[in-house]
Amino acid sequence: MKRISIFLLLYMAFVAMSCYEDHSAKDFKIIKPIVIEFAGAETAVKIFQFDTLEINPIIYKNGVSDENLTYExxxxxxxxxxxVLSNKMTFREPISAAPNSTAYDLILTVTDKTTDIQEFSRISVTVESSLGEGLLVADTRDGETGDVSLIMSMNFTRGLLEKNTRFYRNVYSSVNQHNLNGLVKDMQSFVKSDSRTLTILTDKDIYRVDPFEFADWEMNNDLFFVPIDGDLQPKNMMLWDYWGVEFLNVNGKVYPRNSSWGNLYYNFYMYTPDLADYDVSQMIVCGTYYYAVPYAFDENKNRFLQVNSRYDGFLQFREQNPGLLFDVNNVGAYDAIYMGEGENAQLMTVFKAEKGNDYWLAAMQTKEEDTGSNLPKGRYVLTNCPGINEAVGFAASPISTDFYYATKDQIYTIALGDSQNVTAESRYIVDRERDGEITSLTMWRGEYGRMNVSSETSSTGMTTQNAQYRMLIITTYKESTGEGKVLTIPIVKLTSGTLEPNREIHGRYEGFGRITKVAYNKVGN
Known part of the structure; x- marks a missing residue:
């Protein structure tokens, strides 16, 4: 009986299953695809760094409105x-990735919000360098970190017309996706043979990048053969271009780097002949090509130092004869606050008393061998010059006896002569309402920059001239707007230091934060 019951149950189950109609084949629905078309456009492109790449794809999904599609x-x-560069269907964005022969992947992701289904497309992007010769501008927006921009224009770049001025803003952070730690104090671009570097000093760190790409290479102790113990306090740099040697001042000690054979690292710091401890504040290379010589000032012993021909140490000047304008081995209790190159490769140094408000300008010849009496050429008293105790920058002229300094609101010219007592003449008053206050002053030394100057004989009312040693660069900052600017002012008369009166033809470059340093981005030998 039990067996019959089991068979009966199985039979009933079989009959029930045979009566069930399978609707599963009728329940599924075909999902329509997301369509991405590029209308015959290339999916492998080349672009110059910081140029804008534009891609106009056709994207749709039948039965789904555009509002329900998202793009990345x-x-x-x-x-x-x-x-992520964009969340729009049409892509139109600048490409800041560093130049590289290997292509980047630009990935487009389209999402259907109604189903969360995604479609992908890839475009191969090869980035080539567009950066070159020009003016590097370091600024800060927050007072704690820095960034670097590049201006390529007629004033700073060979062969570039005025109408073709190009700004590459915030190049460093765009490439590296972070700001510089600290505020930029100095920058040195250096190209020799197959070695090319841009070294950036902040008040906290030392960075090295490629001047064509701006991508991070190495920093701090990675740049030295022998690491420096303790905190790094970068100060400044100088370049002995003809011999391919760069000098870096850290903690008051000078570290040389010979670029031969592509060397990228600094040697141990240089010694003085007396092996005394030293603290370099200012340094510069005076002269050109084979005749150029690097100098520095040691605050510990208040003395000038000259780099030896092997660039591994300093030379000691002879004991100086009494009665000279100043003693190069001990100028007294003064701090060097500026060092530049004057006419006939003279070393021009501004000194301020360690105590009090005494200022003077030392002129020292560099072309003749030291005899003990022939180095000092001028000792010019600056103490009574208007606003000298508030000076924000100085500039010497290698082709004239002009000497310039700037306060927050004016540029003054000093015509140097035989008299040690000098007079300063105001040559420029800043438009505070438009530009704010002057924050720095420098002389343009680049070989290829050009500038516009007024001309009565020209049909346009102006003519274009070489700007090397004839163009002042000032930076300004307006606190109320937070905007920094770079202004270029032609020197139209040497010796007197007369500046171009027509401000409409001065160079104007706007839209920066507070500018902390400008420097020449030299990218050729």
């Missing part, structure tokens, strides 16, 4: 951090 364009590859 992100770039990745070559150690560049994966970065």
């Amino acid at each position: 364009w992100k770039i990745q590859g070559n150690e560049y951090p994966e970065t």
